[in-house]
Amino acid sequence: MKTKRKVCFFTCAVRPIGGFMFNGLISEGIDAIRTAFRDGGERSSRAMLMIAAAVVLTACGPEAPPCNDAEVTETVLGMVSDANDAHLQGYPAKSADLATFALETPTVTSYDDKLKLRSCKTTIVMTIKPDKLAQMNELILNPMPNLIGALVAMSGQTSQLYPAEVRGEVAYIRSRNNNGPVPQTPMRKSLVYQIVKQEGRNEFVTTTNVSVDGTVQYLRVAAVAQQRTEAQAEAKKAQLARQAEIDQLSASGNWRKSVYIMDYGTGHNDPSYCFKNNLYCIHGRDEKGDDVAYYELDQKIVDQRGRDSMSEALRARKPVCLVGVQKTQNPNVFRARGYSTVRNDKGEAVDCLPGAEKENWAALVAQTKKEESAGCLGGPERAGDLA
Numbered sequence: 001m002k003t004k005r006k007v008c009f010f011t012c013a014v015r016p017i018g019g020f021m022f023n024g025l026i027s028e029g030i031d032a033i034r035t036a037f038r039d040g041g042e043r044s045s046r047a048m049l050m051i052a053a054a055v056v057l058t059a060c061g062p063e064a065p066p067c068n069d070a071e072v073t074e075t076v077l078g079m080v081s082d083a084n085d086a087h088l089q090g091y092p093a094k095s096a097d098l099a100t101f102a103l104e105t106p107t108v109t110s111y112d113d114k115l116k117l118r119s120c121k122t123t124i125v126m127t128i129k130p131d132k133l134a135q136m137n138e139l140i141l142n143p144m145p146n147l148i149g150a151l152v153a154m155s156g157q158t159s160q161l162y163p164a165e166v167r168g169e170v171a172y173i174r175s176r177n178n179n180g181p182v183p184q185t186p187m188r189k190s191l192v193y194q195i196v197k198q199e200g201r202n203e204f205v206t207t208t209n210v211s212v213d214g215t216v217q218y219l220r221v222a223a224v225a226q227q228r229t230e231a232q233a234e235a236k237k238a239q240l241a242r243q244a245e246i247d248q249l250s251a252s253g254n255w256r257k258s259v260y261i262m263d264y265g266t267g268h269n270d271p272s273y274c275f276k277n278n279l280y281c282i283h284g285r286d287e288k289g290d291d292v293a294y295y296e297l298d299q300k301i302v303d304q305r306g307r308d309s310m311s312e313a314l315r316a317r318k319p320v321c322l323v324g325v326q327k328t329q330n331p332n333v334f335r336a337r338g339y340s341t342v343r344n345d346k347g348e349a350v351d352c353l354p355g356a357e358k359e360n361w362a363a364l365v366a367q368t369k370k371e372e373s374a375g376c377l378g379g380p381e382r383a384g385d386l387a
Helices: 029-040 045-051 070-086 130-141 147-154 164-176 216-252 304-316 361-373
Strands: 003-007 010-013 021-025 055-059 099-112 117-128 187-197 203-211 257-263 279-285 292-298 319-323 333-335 338-340 382-384
Touching (some): 070 099, 070 203, 117 130, 117 216, 130 164, 130 216, 164 216, 257 292, 257 304, 304 319
Antiparallel strands (some): 003 055, 010 021, 021 203, 055 203, 099 117, 117 187, 187 203, 257 319
């Protein structure tokens, strides 16, 4: 039997505790409702009622289409998907991005010839896509894969490990799966729907109630897990780009960094490491505090004047320019071949300003030593050899 669809309406309501209901008439295909939802954007529950749509099936004969009619099952699946999407508002994915839906064995349960009403039953089969399932389990089982996360988990504060918007859903999923991974087994839910003739017209309307309780929780966690995976990939990409930049700057032999001294930490497990290895060590950050690392200088180039100048920089929270910075085997520790505490009226480390690397470093160091010999005590210092 061929059918023709046209737009009507449906209603949507939320069960207040633990569940969600999506009630109404089937929309005019998947695309019609999705377009309406997309155009609606940030609509409220009331607005959802206003923009929703449903399908009317115009039949060529007096009988209602069968339960397994292709267009009927297609639109039922559309309503199932859109019911879940209605409760994914504000999440970074739609149900179709996260899972597949199918109807299993649609069958007739009764037929009222007087009302021309066919009642049907089926099973909704939702299967989380394999890559999304892996991302979900990574979030659920390893919400913060680091030492801090492990300590928080040991303290029992597991709710703080997850994004706020899915803590309840994660707790639900963990309880359903004995705190283990989500299995690959598809989720099944019963669904009933009716196909009824409109009075006085040769048209049939399909109605149903779609409960998304038990499915939308998984979809919400899958959406957030997908977003986290994408963010981690972007962070990894940025990290690789930064490492390539560090490699290039380190190889140049004239890398300069303006550093604010935080303390005199070593960056090693042995607090006496720098003393034992004749190194002068500082723990510093950039101006914004985003780049924090440990720096080592040969102790021979940091004399008493240099130490005093460094201490003053720490006390006054002024920058020091490290020159000839090079990476070491420890990604958090760098070696510097020289330093400068010379600053301009703005408090900027002049030897780290753009273009300063073009100056003759040896000549600048010699000039500073000459001023020191002339009795300019307690002033800024330059030291180190980039040759």
